[in-house]
Amino acid sequence: MKLLTQQNRFYLVGTLLLFALGSVGLYAVLGYEFRHEVDQDLRAEARLLTARLRAGQTVADADGLPTSPTLSAHPGLSGLRDTLLVNPYDSAHPLAPYRALTVRVITAAGPRWLTVRRSLLEAEDAREITLGVMLPLMGGLLVALLGLNRWLSRRVWRPLNQTVAQLRDYDGHRPLALAPTDIDEFAILHRTLEEMSQRLGHEYEALREFTENAAHETRTPLAILQARLEQLVQVPGLPLPARPLLVDALGGVSRLLRLYQGLTLLSKIENGQFAGQQLVDLGALVVARFTQLEEVIADKQLQVNAPSAALWVSMHPALAESLVHNLLNNAVRHGLPGGQVAVMISERKLVVSNTGMVPEAAPELFFQRFRKNDAASASPGLGLSIVQQIARLYGFDVSYIFESAASLHVLTVKV
Amino acid sequence: MKLLLVEDEASLRRTLVDALRQGGYVVEVAADFAQAYEKIKLYQYDAVLVDLTLPDGDGLDLVRALKSDGSAAGVLVITARDGLDDRVQGLDLGADDYLVKPFHLSELNARLRALLRRRQFGGQHHIVFRDLLVWPEQKEVLVKGEPLILTRKEYDLLLYLLANPGRVLTKEAVAEHLCGDQVDAADSFDFIYSHMKNLRKKLQEKGADDYIRTLYGVGYKLSTD
Structure with missing residues (x-):
């Protein structure tokens, strides 16, 4: 859940709760206050009438209205009470709530019980009117507060959202440059992140430099070794038994070089060191590679079926070449002598297939580094890893299946 | 044919010099950028073999210097980096060809021959070997005068x-x-x-x-x- 949503949700629940409590409280307080007011009035009226009775005046009105004071000779219950009386004003509500006060008055004629009454309807109406004004006012205020809070939060958290967006795109190579902010907490966060990214950038640079230096330092001695051995082969009068030893040594050196080149290429792809892109025709690369492999193909008596077609892709030319070379090398190398090698190019798809032996493991496992069907093979087993890595870099989809019916290995690259 | 070999790795340099001298070239060497720069400014060469990674400078600057002097020397760039950009840049600067380290000495010979042929004779040069005559420009091969x-x-x-x-x-x-x-x-x-x-x-x-x-x-x- 988003930070803002969470905050707004809590705020909304809290506000609604407060609003409910406030409304109930207001209702109760208003009820109490209005009743208190009626009671005061009744007491005042009773005091006035008692004084009049004592002075021998009459008080009772004979108009029969509920609010007229009544004087009774029968003993009644003294004090305040709520009562329902017949309502002469509104026939729809025949009974209406009244507040009544009965006091005992000693008159010249003996003790009398004086009762005064006030309608509670007015108090009720007043309370409803007050609530009717107050509640919408309160509600409106709360909605306004809620909106204000939302706007404020959004404004306050905006730098954080921007930072998160920037971090999401962060590749770990270069130092981050975050937008300046005048909020202390975010400024600290930005400073910390920038320092961290600088360290990451340094480490990445150091690793890259190390890889490059290590590569250079490895390649030079290997180059010396290869050149020296080749010179040794030239020595006139070289004893016959020494020849195969030298050739084996040379073979070992080339295996190391091939391994080294494969691994450097993989790490370079992973480090994103192939930045430039241009339109490359994979179809033309396929034709060119088949021409280079003519002798190998003839020697293995492979039937090549590759109708020429263009497949334009935007990628680094060196990687395009590597992709095609590895796919075709793989097919030619593992194709059974006398078997078929086919390359089909269709709309955004390159399919390379060859007839071959049943693989010893699930085909997709051969995308792993150093995975090869024949452990004794001189190939380092990096070809398909390189294909996959290049595909991943450009978002291509690579699949490898074995069709057992036709004994066909099929590699498909969707560009 | 006089060549200048610019290579900082002593052992590789010796091997290359041996191989080139066996091939009949007069070879001078430079172990670093400073030496190489001095030599290309002082002397004329038929071809210069430049390793791009030098301890005290970038081999590409040597290619630049040769070209700005209008030197007639053929330039073969040797690169230990498999950075494609270096090769492309080298060729853009006017290098005639490139070799990626490590290479077979026989491959170096073949590239060098082709380069010198293009440079020196404008392609109008033939190769004679015993009863063979080859016109590389026309891709024509004659055996005892008979086309093959x-x-x-x-x-x-x-x-x-x-x-x-x-x-x-x-x-x-x-x-x-x-x-x-x-x-x-x-x-x-x-x-x-x-x-x-x-x-x-x-x-x-x-x-x-x-x-x-x-x-x-x-x-x-x-x-x-």
Whole structure:
């Protein structure tokens, strides 16, 4: 859940709760206050009438209205009470709530019980009117507060959202440059992140430099070794038994070089060191590679079926070449002598297939580094890893299946 | 032919000098950028072989200097970095060709020959080897005056052999020359056997001497005896 949503949700629940409590409280307080007011009035009226009775005046009105004071000779219950009386004003509500006060008055004629009454309807109406004004006012205020809070939060958290967006795109190579902010907490966060990214950038640079230096330092001695051995082969009068030893040594050196080149290429792809892109025709690369492999193909008596077609892709030319070379090398190398090698190019798809032996493991496992069907093979087993890595870099989809019916290995690259 | 070899790695330098001198070149060496810069400013060379990674400078600056001086020397860039950008930049600056370290010495010979041929004679140069006459510009081969028809790949192989007379060419070097890179596509280099056989057969049919020798288990040699 988003930070803002969470905050707004809590705020909304809290506000609604407060609003409910406030409304109930207001209702109760208003009820109490209005009743208190009626009671005061009744007491005042009773005091006035008692004084009049004592002075021998009459008080009772004979108009029969509920609010007229009544004087009774029968003993009644003294004090305040709520009562329902017949309502002469509104026939729809025949009974209406009244507040009544009965006091005992000693008159010249003996003790009398004086009762005064006030309608509670007015108090009720007043309370409803007050609530009717107050509640919408309160509600409106709360909605306004809620909106204000939302706007404020959004404004306050905006730098954080921007930072998160920037971090999401962060590749770990270069130092981050975050937008300046005048909020202390975010400024600290930005400073910390920038320092961290600088360290990451340094480490990445150091690793890259190390890889490059290590590569250079490895390649030079290997180059010396290869050149020296080749010179040794030239020595006139070289004893016959020494020849195969030298050739084996040379073979070992080339295996190391091939391994080294494969691994450097993989790490370079992973480090994103192939930045430039241009339109490359994979179809033309396929034709060119088949021409280079003519002798190998003839020697293995492979039937090549590759109708020429263009497949334009935007990628680094060196990687395009590597992709095609590895796919075709793989097919030619593992194709059974006398078997078929086919390359089909269709709309955004390159399919390379060859007839071959049943693989010893699930085909997709051969995308792993150093995975090869024949452990004794001189190939380092990096070809398909390189294909996959290049595909991943450009978002291509690579699949490898074995069709057992036709004994066909099929590699498909969707560009 | 006078060459300047700019290479900082002493052992590799010695090997390359040996191989080039065997090939009949006069070779001068420079171990670093400063030496190389001095030499290209003072002397004229037919070709300069430049390693791009030097301890005290960028080999590309040497290529730049040569070109800005209007030097007639052919430039062959040797790069230890497999950065494609270096190669492209080298060629853009006017280098004639490039080799990626490590390379076979026979490949160096072949590239150097082709480069010098283009530079020195504007392509109007022929190669004579015993009873063979080759006009590289026209891709024409004559055996005892009789034209010999070769496929593109056979012609390529013959030129490669002619660039390395008397040198033992390992099967791997031949295979890589034919296939353009490390031959991951083949399990063995036996495939060059039949290819070589075809070339020899065509030569012999025209009555050429059999100067392509097979060194069992090692490779081939264009015999100069």
